[in-house]
Amino acid sequence: MSKIVPTLAQVYCNFFGHEFKVSKTVTNHIHEYKCVRCRMEMTDTANGFLARLTPKFKETNEYLAQIHKKRRQRNYASVS
Template sequence: MKNTTTPKKNPFLSIFCSLFGHHYVVSKKVTEHIKEYKCVHCQKQVTTDVGGQLSALTPQMQEINSTLEDMYHKRHTRIVRSVA
């Protein structure tokens, strides 16, 4: 089992995000259409859902994204091999 540490949140940056909104950057590219994002100020993590909207990155969504990423990479390598 992995031991994970949660980054300490700065209350000032949380206020900044509540006033001006989050500044998300791509933290992981799952597929061509699904990505995981992280706010550079408060470290909040979100992902794109089925409808293309941003939703909170829960442990269940992380598991779904990792499974989807594995399937995507397997399919992509199989397609590349068949073309070559």
């Protein structure tokens, strides 16, 4: 078996912490984040914490983004 050797960026983030930047805005309250050093991806959860961006979270965020987009279009059309 081969050992997984962490990169220098991962070691730096483990020691000093991650530097997350918003990579995608899903809704007004839910965002996806990516660490600028090690590229770890995180997302907001329903209870306001950050969690690793798993395929299930990606799927959920895509669904929420579609719903949010439709509501914004519907609300914008009714105001005009």
